[in-house]
Amino acid sequence: MVSFGLSTHRTEVVDAVIPISTAVSQVIDIGHYAIAGLIMPAAWTGASIGFLVSDTIGGTLVKLFDDDGNQVEVEALISQGIGIDTDALVLAPWRFIQLQSVTIGTPATPIVQAAERTIKLVLKAP
Numbered sequence: 001m002v003s004f005g006l007s008t009h010r011t012e013v014v015d016a017v018i019p020i021s022t023a024v025s026q027v028i029d030i031g032h033y034a035i036a037g038l039i040m041p042a043a044w045t046g047a048s049i050g051f052l053v054s055d056t057i058g059g060t061l062v063k064l065f066d067d068d069g070n071q072v073e074v075e076a077l078i079s080q081g082i083g084i085d086t087d088a089l090v091l092a093p094w095r096f097i098q099l100q101s102v103t104i105g106t107p108a109t110p111i112v113q114a115a116e117r118t119i120k121l122v123l124k125a126p
Contacts, residue, residue: 010124010125011036011122011123011124011125012033012122012123012125013039013120013121013122013123014028014030014120014121014123015118015119015120015121016028016098016099016118016119016120016121017116017117017118017119018099018101018113018116018117018118018119019113019116020113020114020115020116021112021113021114022112022113023047023100023101023102023110023111023112023113024052024098024099024100024101024110025098025099025100025119026098027054027057027061027096027097027098028096028097028098028099028121029057029095029096030094030095030096030097030121030123031095032125032126033123033124033125033126034088034091034092034123034124034126035084035088035091035097035121035122035123036083036084036088036122036123036124037081037082037083037084037121037122038074038076038081038082038084038119038120038121038122039080039081039082039119039120039122040076040077040078040079040080040081040082040119041078041079041117041118041119042078042079043078043115043117044076044077044078044101044113044117045101045111045112045113045114045117046111047076047101047102047103047104047111047113048073048074048075048076048101048102048103048104048108049073049074049076049082049099049100049101049102049119050063050064050071050072050073050099050100050101050102050108051063051064051072051073051087051091051094051097051098051099051100052064052097052098052099052100053091053094053096053097053098054094054096055094055095055096056096057096059096061096061098063108064090064091064094066087066090067090071102071107071108072087072090072091073102073104073108074087075104076101099119099121101113101117
């Protein structure tokens with residue numbers, strides 16, 4: 001076997017589904033993984049992706065902000081892979097995550113999706 005310097009870390013892909021006429025996905029338990037990227041669907045009602053987080057299953061979900069007071073959001077376009085390198089540290093402590101389609105900018109407000117949307121979360125084991 002030939003190695004090309006690829007990581008031996010395990011990768012998993014989980015679907016985050018935003019139902020029709022809503023702006024949030026189900027709560028996703030990412031366990032001991034970290035979010036490494038998102039794969040956007042081919043259809044998307046124009047919005048960014050914001051994150052709601054909780055420290056426990058069934059706990060209160062709150063908007064995620066960085067240490068400068070900015071809501072954490074990722075600009076999202078259709079059929080796009082998005083690396084989460086700059087937001088990975090902010091997301092790292094959170095096991096329970098919900099995706100929210102939001103307007104770009106602060107304060108980010110929810111944007112309802114016109115149809116069910118499935119966003120793929122690419123997770124990496126540490």
